Amino acid sequence: MKFKYTALMIVLAGLATSSCKKQQTEFPNPYAGGKPPLGIVSDQQQIAVPEAGLPGTDVTITATGLMPYYEKKELKFLFNGVEAVIKNATATNITVTVPALASTGITSFVVGGQLVFGPLFTVQGKVNLDPTFATTIGTDGPVLKAYAVPSSTNLILLGDFNNYDNKNIIKPIRRLTRVSADGAWDRSFLSGGGANAALYDMTRIGPYYYIAGAISGYAQQSNISRITRINTSGVIDTTQVITYKLATKYVPSFNGGVTGGLVTRIYPVGADKMIVTGNFNYYVNRDYKANTYDYKDSTIIDSTQVTMLARINIDGTLDKTWRFDPNAAGYRGRPGRSLIGPNGNFVSLMHTDGKLVCWGNFVKFDNVDANRIARLTAEGGLDNTFNIGTGANNTISFVSYNAARNKYLVCGIFNTFNGKPAPGLVLLNYDGSVDESFTAKGFEGGFANHVKLLDDGLAVVSGFFRTYGGVARNGFMFLNATGALAEGYNNTGNFTGSLSDIYETRSADNKRALLLMGGFSLFDSKPRNNIVRITIE
Known part of the structure; x- marks a missing residue:
């Protein structure tokens, strides 16, 4: 019966379709009113003279x-x-x-x-792909950071990738790998199973690296809350603990971290501390010796309300002398919590003197007006020598500081800064005032989300834009010190994607070079996956 009903419906549908076709046999020309063809013929495969x-x-x-x-x-x-x-x-x-x-x-x-x-x-022109860089295959996911290995020319690449130069057929590569200065993969780095989520940053304090991001596991070890410690060969540092039931267990030596978000930056502070920043809400550590009500081994996680910025000792304990109020009501009403920090997401950079520049989409910092950018002293309070006035009128995407010029280049989706026209770009003096020798020309089709200010006054700008100052620049360009397109430096072709880090280096033949990293698939109109090196003549 069901078959007959289905067949009947099909027949009826066919009749309805046939009826419609009989009723309307002529349709309007969808191309009517269009412009006639130009009659110009040019073979796209030909070679121009010269090419x-x-x-x-x-x-x-x-x-x-x-x-x-x-x-x-x-x-x-x-x-x-x-x-x-x-x-x-x-x-x-x-x-x-x-x-x-x-x-x-x-x-x-x-x-x-x-x-x-x-x-x-x-x-x-003056900017070209570097033929001496070892990989053109790149990675299968974004590269977020290049960390320069101390006393070496090697780099450790961090990000959200699981392959580099197709070398994961030899051994697993997960979120970090070590390469030579020219991009050759270093198989001696012993990261094991690697990280189980994206890595954003790392630093070295004493004999150890501290890596940070969205991770909860590394090399088959769990009990990690966004931060852990590894030795210089890539092996996680573990320690032995005796549980409540006298069982032996090996756990990460670094007993501390954060939850409620991720860590985007980590900075060394002296020989025994670090500062981490991100969008987290709590500091946590673990007690491996606690028991449950039925006398079984259990790991107890202790939480302290710490938002977005924290200073942590190298053993993982929280440093409550920095940006912490012991009397304020914190987690579950217990006394002690961090200062409020920004009221929106942010990113940071640290100066060599310990000052911390923070930017993003916040309008207050520690309940003080701070439109999208603020600077903290090394002690953790707002730096009153950094005077931005009314700041940016919309989100700041990235800030680059150049020590030789003692200036900040700022990009984002704002169009004014301290009430002055600044269409997506502004150059700031160290005191936060606008450097009016730099004039942004304006974007069409999007905005800039990454910048790098170089010693000689050049600036690298990338993002999701089609033109700058009315000139076609598809997502990547060099500007001169006045904010105009730098002649001779904008010869590269189309760029598809975004940058996360730019590392200044030298090519194998000792040319000035930049290592570009991020999430992209095309550079200079050529396939390149998330990492590429260019030379600057």
């Missing part, structure tokens, strides 16, 4: 159908979105001059808003 060149180079490209538009002065020619001067056009080709701010990418013919694509053209 690469510096700004100012005359380039000839084969194309037909140009003359009607060239003679009427309706024809434009673009190098990756930047308009060029047309030197001449004939029935079979066009000659154009590479503009000063052109970048590598697809060329195009434009008439009245209609485009016909031409061949790829490589704009030569």
